[in-house]
Amino acid sequence: MNDDLRQNGSENEEQEKPKEGQSSSLIDKIQQLGQTNVPQLSQDSKIHCLTIVGQIEGHLQLPPQNKTTKYEHLIPQIVAIEQNPNIEGLLVILNTVGGDVEAGLAISEMLSSLSKPAVSIVLGGGHSIGVPIAVSCNYSFIAETATMTIHPIRLTGLVIGVPQTFEYLDKMQERVINFVTKNSNISEEVFKELMFAKGNLTRDIGTNVVGKDAVEFGLIDSVGGIGPAMKKLNELIEINKKNNEGIVQ
Amino acid sequence: MILYTMMPQELIYQTEPSEFNRQKLITYEGIPLLVQMDEGQTCTVIRVMSSNPVHFMSATCFPGAKITLA
Numbered sequence: 318m319n320d321d322l323r324q325n326g327s328e329n330e331e332q333e334k335p336k337e338g339q340s341s342s343l344i345d346k347i348q349q350l351g352q353t354n355v356p357q358l359s360q361d362s363k364i365h366c367l368t369i370v371g372q373i374e375g376h377l378q379l380p381p382q383n384k385t386t387k388y389e390h391l392i393p394q395i396v397a398i399e400q401n402p403n404i405e406g407l408l409v410i411l412n413t414v415g416g417d418v419e420a421g422l423a424i425s426e427m428l429s430s431l432s433k434p435a436v437s438i439v440l441g442g443g444h445s446i447g448v449p450i451a452v453s454c455n456y457s458f459i460a461e462t463a464t465m466t467i468h469p470i471r472l473t474g475l476v477i478g479v480p481q482t483f484e485y486l487d488k489m490q491e492r493v494i495n496f497v498t499k500n501s502n503i504s505e506e507v508f509k510e511l512m513f514a515k516g517n518l519t520r521d522i523g524t525n526v527v528g529k530d531a532v533e534f535g536l537i538d539s540v541g542g543i544g545p546a547m548k549k550l551n552e553l554i555e556i557n558k559k560n561n562e563g564i565v566q
Numbered sequence: 567m568i569l570y571t572m573m574p575q576e577l578i579y580q581t582e583p584s585e586f587n588r589q590k591l592i593t594y595e596g597i598p599l600l601v602q603m604d605e606g607q608t609c610t611v612i613r614v615m616s617s618n619p620v621h622f623m624s625a626t627c628f629p630g631a632k633i634t635l636a
Binding site for chain 2 (some may be wrong): 345362364365366367377378379380381390394397398407471
């Protein structure tokens with residue numbers, strides 16, 4: 318289908334290029350996206366949207382072909398969202414395989430300490446360190462088909478002292494567990510049980526929870542997509558506004 | 567070849583430093599964009615890095631668009 322579009326585009330180009338420069342920019346558009354216009358929104362949007370996709374990049378820069386979420390991009394954006402009075406709410410969309418624990422926790426902490434209402438949606442996957450990010454918002458949604466993998470953290474580094482490494486890993490794991498249990502309805506026992514479950518993942522321990530299961534375990538607040546998420550976010554914005562008015566009076 | 571190691575793949579097969587320079591973060595018409603530099607002054611938009619949904623509706627910068635840098 319893409320080939321068809323491209324062929325049509327190039328045919329048109331051959332026919333129309335000599336005519337005028339204006340139509341060639343139109344042809345550029347057809348070649349680029351296969352469409353000529355995109356719907357326009359009103360200029361100001363009071364809801365901003367953060368997409369956390371691909372791998373969460375830590376201190377090691379990944380090659381350009383990897384799709385990554387970089388904390389040095391996200392954290393200033395969260396600061397800007399916190400500061401801008403025109404922005405009333407934040408929608409966080411997750412489709413991530415996980416990645417660096419510290420970078421993931423940094424993003425989670427930034428989101429959970431945001432004074433404006435935030436709602437997260439897990440679409441596709443919110444694995445590994447995506448779990449704390451998903452629960453960090455005021456309210457979390459998961460698509461029915463989306464999954465989240467809960468597993469113990471691993472170290473792929475160059476540290477080799479065994480007792481120290483074990484202690485370090487254990488402490489790091491506690492940070493993740495504490496954050497998730499503090500920001501969601503899941504209990505520490507259940508979360509650890511899922512984390513160390515055997516037989517669910519090939520050659521690894523952990524659990525893969527799909528949409529409804531994540532809600533049943535208390536990890537995520539409810540099952541839903543963009544519609545319910547926007548509705549919830551607008552509700553939270555209204556509540557937030559009322560609370561702020563109360564303070565002023 | 568199978569490598570049995572806990573080291574990350576990126577550490578073993580390191581990317582050429584020049585690869586990292588191909589992609590750049592720029593601001594075009596107030597919209598932060600991740601672009602891939604083509605030959606000359608033009609570049610292809612890879613990703614819109616903004617959190618503002620309005621920026622995703624721009625008719626000039628969207629993933630796949632070719633833009634000219636002044």
